Amino acid sequence: MGRWEPNACGRLAQAALELFGERGYEQTTVAEIAQRAGLTERTYFRHYPDKGEVMFAKAGALQERLVAAVEGAPESAAPIDAVAAGLDALAREFDGRGEHRERQAVIAANPELRERELTKFAAMAAALAVALRGRGVAELPATLAAEAGITVFKVGFGRWLAAPGDRELSVVLRESLAELKAVTCGAGAS
């Protein structure tokens, strides 16, 4: 057993989620987060670059999943179908566990965290575009397909969170993608 309790990162994330949920993001200081985790403010900033990043620790892994799914899609698949495969992979990350809801509630309640979330989505879109380019897709369609895919995820994820029923995320995402196709191509499906 080491000199310090293990998993400092995780304890900080847990403490932050609790405190943000209890008092709100702005009303919580980094020193308080660190104290609840049994650490000091300075140590917090050794694990996370700023106050908000603690809420997005898993974003990197999510992005890797997305890219891997796109890279693993059949070569014959059109760009938009490769994107759809990536969305399916993302959906699998979220279905079942309900721990996201309080996390999303905290993010939704604070403009600064929502802003940060947008940059995480932007990073996912950029990575998705790179993955598509790796499949031989040209720059412009790769970027647009990637942005469209992330848009579908954003919108679908929001609907899935707001929905009282327990429809699977993958279903909601497929529905949203279909609606996007309908609306962009003029076949008004609503």
Next chain:
Amino acid sequence: MGRWEPNACGRLAQAALELFGERGYEQTTVAEIAQRAGLTERTYFRHYPDKGEVMFAKAGALQERLVAAVEGAPESAAPIDAVAAGLDALAREFDGRGEHRERQAVIAANPELRERELTKFAAMAAALAVALRGRGVAELPATLAAEAGITVFKVGFGRWLAAPGDRELSVVLRESLAELKAVTCGAGAS
């Protein structure tokens, strides 16, 4: 003539743009911006809510233009065509004047400003969705069409800025929208 020089807002914006361009965003303090404008730091925060907002003073007007164009589109127009009309209106705001380039260069050089820019785009997308709903479009297609339209603007605007030639922004946007349609609907136009 008043006790103070007029147009404090504008002087602050000008000073900020200059200093951010000269030394970079992070290396510039709000006190320095205020000093160059002949004011104090405290007064800066009476005109802008935070350090970064000074770079986005015109965002509100731009959003109003977009919404007005969508509301003014013919009733018979499909959602995506109303969005296209909005994009055209945005393009008219940018064609001709070259003052955006240094502004965009400053934004592009700093992650915090890029993050802020994303929220401005998100606000435009939200307003666009509201405008579409006002035309009788249902929630899901309105949101998706709005997000798709803003995506087209983001991507097209980036290409327009990067392009050495002087193609009109409206043309680039139309091209990007067409490519989005192609990529979402499976007709690979590469």
Next chain:
DNA sequence: CACCTGATGTCAGTCGCTGTCATCGCGTAG
């Protein structure tokens, strides 16, 4: 046993941002 390493604590300092009060010129009611 001495040394190095890595995670942490401690302290001082900068800067973004806010609340509070004072200042000052201008317009206006009386």
Next chain:
DNA sequence: CTACGCGATGACAGCGACTGACATCAGGTG
């Protein structure tokens, strides 16, 4: 004409996010 209110600004104190520098203390390694 004067006194008063008003609006924009300055001056000052203070909080909290974030950083750099240095000390501390386990455990592993020679």
